[in-house]
Amino acid sequence: MHFLSSKKLFIGVTLLLGVIAYVVFHKPLEKIDYSSQVKPILNKNCIACHGGVKQKGGFSVLFREDAMANTKSGKPAIIPGSPETSEFIKRITSKDPEERMPYKHTPLSKEDIQILTQWIKEGAQWGQHWAYTEIKSEKIPDYSSSWIKNEVDQFVYQKLKQEHLSPSDEADKSTLMRRVSLDLTGLPPTQLVAKRFLADDSPKAYENLVDDLLASPSYGERWTSLWLDLARYADTKGYEKDGSRNIWKYRDWLIRAFNADKPYNEFIKEQIAGDLMPNPDDAKYIATSFNRNTMTNDEGGTDDEEFRTAAVMDRTNTTWSALMGTTFNCVQCHSHPYDPFKHDEYYKFLSFFNNSRDEDVDIEYPLLRQYNSTDSLKLNTLVDWIKTNASPEEGKKYYTFLKTWQPTINSLQGDKYINGALLGCTAGLRNLGSFRLKNVVLDQKEQLMLRYNARLNTGNVYIYLDSLKGKLIKTVALKSNQTPFWKLQTIDLPAISGTHNLFFKFHNPAIQSLDETGVRFDWFAFGTKFPGKGKPGYDDAMKSFAELMEAPVETIPVMVENNKDQFRTSHVFVRGNRLVEGAVVTPDVPHILNPMPADAPKNRLGMAMWLTDEKNPLVARTMVNRLWEQLFGYGIAETLEDLGSQGIPPTHRALLDYLSWKFMHDYQWSLKKVLKEIVLSATYRQESKVTDGLLKKDPMNKFFARGPRVRLSAEQIRDQSLAVSNVLSSKMYGKSVMPYQPEGIWRSPYSGDVWKKSQGEDQFRRAVYTYWKRTAPYPSMITFDGGAREVCITRRIRTDTPLQALTTLNDSTYLVMARYFASRINEVGGAEVNQQIAKGYELMMYKPISKARLNALMELYNTSYTKFRNDAKASALMAGQLEKPDKPKAASLVMVASAMLNLDEWLNKN
């Protein structure tokens, strides 16, 4: 701190008095609101140097307790009630450039200084940023207008009045129908639905249409597309060679969940912690694959702990950005620079995720093992037997073990190799080779189950306690024959208490050389003996168990929690560096938000309960805002990914809160009900025409004086063109498919994976079923703003590029669609070409074509026909393989169809 010269002090004080006088005498004093008036000034001008990252001069304005604390000068900078003596005010009003804050930046405006001064005078109360305050039931503004259809409109109307804008009329029936159908189902309405709606003049016609659409199975597919971005879903593991991952059942789980309108709180809870819910069935396990969509690194020579940690951080970040619209990753390295989250709170929250069993192993353990129906029955019988003859707990334990092979210790945990190495994720030993398993809890462990493969028929594994020279506790004679490749073997262990290092040494006298690998271990399971010995049926139960362990299964990566033997302690990473461990932390949620519910355990399940607690201020708002964005093109708060103080403030905060509250309470977390309320509003139904005046006043349609007009998503563009061409497959669910893509897109040299074009109707499935390879995503999806899904995509930014034009003009997929479309209109359109074109337009837009449009398209047809008539070869090529007697006509119609599928009104919702 500098000494002030008396002159400077004089000037400073004069100015200060001036400001105070101005405040006192010139303004009617309405109490200053921290969040809307003070926080923006602090964020913009102060917090970069006096916030969560830097606290220059020992002063920070992030939290009230910091701002009121003594600074380096020994005194607090803000003295509540006394702006005259607050150094804070002196500094922002100082004339001395060395003193004046913000240092070396533009001084604060008079108005800003006035606000801060009055705020301190009023006691410098802190307020909570809107998005972190509990959602309250909002009072509905009371306006009467014939335009208003429901409560949504009351809020919108209020704002329109304030902005001196008027709402638009309702869009015509056809336009509105296409809009709402694409929005709710991702597809244009079927001819049947369209016919019914267009013929229905009753007041309930539109609502009936909406109900039809919400009940359509296509609804689930459309909203799953959105969720796959958030869940960073892909069919590959993401790093380096980017091998396949079998996780499509999670996508199907989503489709079913959306279609069943699973309440959003349950929907989230199951995805975060389905495995920890009581008696999880396959569906609950599969829901947790949400968090197994993180990437797995199979590259040779990588440190798996590094990438396990990366996955755990990704889960933390995704929970916050996707579900709570909050940038939490800032807090990885330091306290949040702008929002009230502290550095260690990141790691407290991360520790909710830090005890799942996955360890970046290439086979992606833990996997849910799904048995065929016979084996499922066998499993149920076995588990019932154990429950009856041992205990319910034992039954549950065996159920989990057979369904997930957990708890087991992966070979990855081995170290101290001698004449051996970690091969992928297996421990490979050569003759006389050995390795160590660290810190194995041996209390009450009666046996060890090993999964391994050995090359030759003889060979022993010797297990030593604590060192290679330690006590030999067991000699295991390895089993070996060709099938199955992996062997399971269970051996009894002597009673040993405590935690020990175990050394495994391999010897096979038949192997002469020292550099041939003799055995590879996959995993180790230490446990108790099979229960119920002596009880009737024991032998059969043992046999069932052994059979089920090796039964053919389908697998999918899921979440399973560590048991206490394998519990990981979590630390703060100093400056975000995982190699520099700070204080130990235990699971908790940030102090600024709602506390964990009283009955919530401190694990993932408890965290999921906290997320879906009605007191959580972020979860409902984030989802409602996202739904709004999907329907209107922009969120009520445009930055879906950041509702924090750095995000763009909502245009209609009360509306957002009103809908969020209703979502949780009246609607019991039903997504369909919220969507219905929004699409039934007059706001949504408006026509999207815009005048120059309105465009100038509200270019981005933030006040909703008109309906939404935005380009469709990558998925919608593909799907609707398939639909109108009459080739869209209605098949749902199943393995991802590989529709046509040009050669040479995949660049993974040694994984052996290839893009193998799917056959038959699988060529024409909805985009949500397209195989998603992270390092080489499907080209047209990427061109239309899809992402690679390596990490959570919170929002797609719409662009308009020549590559998009090239795709819909030239991609063979689109030419094929144009051919089918041409063929369709040729069949159903009538005898004359102009009728056929008119019919085509009607099929696309559900309304008659205008004369001018028809003329333009007819001119195009005639020009093409003149050419094709004299070129049999070109006609045949263009018309394609469809059987057409008049090839030049067919070819010309394909040209017209292709142009129609490129119309701006087709690529947009209008």
Add this chain to the structure above:
Amino acid sequence: MSDHHHDIFKLHTPEFNQLNNRLDRRNFLTKTSLGIGALALGSLLGNDLLGKGVGAKGDIPAATLEEEILRAIPHIAPRAKRVVYLFMSGGPSQFETFDYKPKLVEMYGKGLPDSVRQGQRLTSMSANQSTLPIVPSVYKFRQYGESQTWLSELLPYTSAVVDDLCIIKSIHSEAINHDPAITFFQTGNQLPGRPSIGSWVSYGLGSDNKNLPSFIVLVSKNAVKDQPLYARLWGNGFLPSEHQGVQFRAGKNPVLYLDNPEGYDGADRKQMLEYLSKLNILQNEPYGDPEVQARIAQYEMAYRMQTSVPEVMDTSDEPDEVFNLYGPDSRDSGSYAANCLLARKLLEKDVKFIQLYHQGWDHHGGLPAGMAKQCKDTDQPTAALLKDLKRRGLLEDTLVIWGGEFGRTVYSQGKLQANDYGRDHHPRCFTMWMAGAGVKPGISYGETDDFSYNVVKNPVHVHDFQATLLNLMGVDHERLTFKFQGRRFRLTDVEGNVVKDILT
């Protein structure tokens, strides 16, 4: 270290992006050759838009907002108008190329001293190796050029242009495995999700060519594909997708879907598009949506690309002398040599950022033979590109970069044999070079110890390299930021210092 939360940053509100889009469109429509970023960096690029006053014509209503933005943008005089980055994927060994270590000969086969290794991390591929035997280069070194630079015998053509190179021997990275290392180099972060260098450049500087993308990617078809490449390396991360690199591929269809669909000769494509425009205009009469004009413009651009791209890809009218310069492979479209030649043509068309990828440098074993092949495939075309640019006067404002994602270890991975050995990944020091616009020619910068294991003088971190690259293009790496999820991100994360010593 600088601080990402303390930048005076460019405004990246949606309004700004909207504005960008409008400006872009306007530029396009009025056939101005300057992009948005060029506008941003205004006068320094000799941008006449400023002089004329933005918003004087076209559909930009008023100049106030853009003027405000322009004033907020920092000014560094750009020296490079374009960049060609020759990315040697897999991690070329510095020992057999640029970093001459004569003392290793007498240490042949001895273990790497602990005092050198200092407990540094090894990949788990050699972490279990019982010994780490030192292996010197099997290839001889000699001094070349006026600068008397030591180079390996594997680089006869490079040695002829060595006086144009600024060789940086002290590059170091943080990542030790391919995927994180290459992602780090290309996006500034080891984990995926960030925009690539080229997309940052496209975002910040726009395009100087109205018929070609501003960021073009070329991948050698003839390289040993020992390591994969990922679309994210030229991806746009969280930037709008128009900034992603466009791959030009060898063969008939250089840009995806550029070619008319099979069976359609495209002779009447122009007519079809005219009708399409007409229809779109008709349709827009009641709607009045400015986005429709934009779409029409993009369709026109697509149509022009259908001509401009094959034109630029076609090297058949190059004289024999040029093919001789680049070597025999240069007639084989898609080879590294052909890509170097193509790069020159693209640079002539003022494409802003061209990235070539050549795989095959990952020599865990069989390194002597592997390096000989890699150098043979790349040495002549690389040197030819420099020569060709120089004689056309393009090297003055074109930056050429050569390098991989990390270097290799001084010790042999696997068995050390008389004439065969391998080297593991080594991120702690390796060599890259830059040449052309704004960098000092004929110098070597930075030094490594006798084992090329640690940097002993003038270390250059990956973020420093990135900062320097942007600086040469006139961009302050701390100020080219994009706000995403509430944070202002930049290529160099929270670090990076411009290596001023190598700038002219």
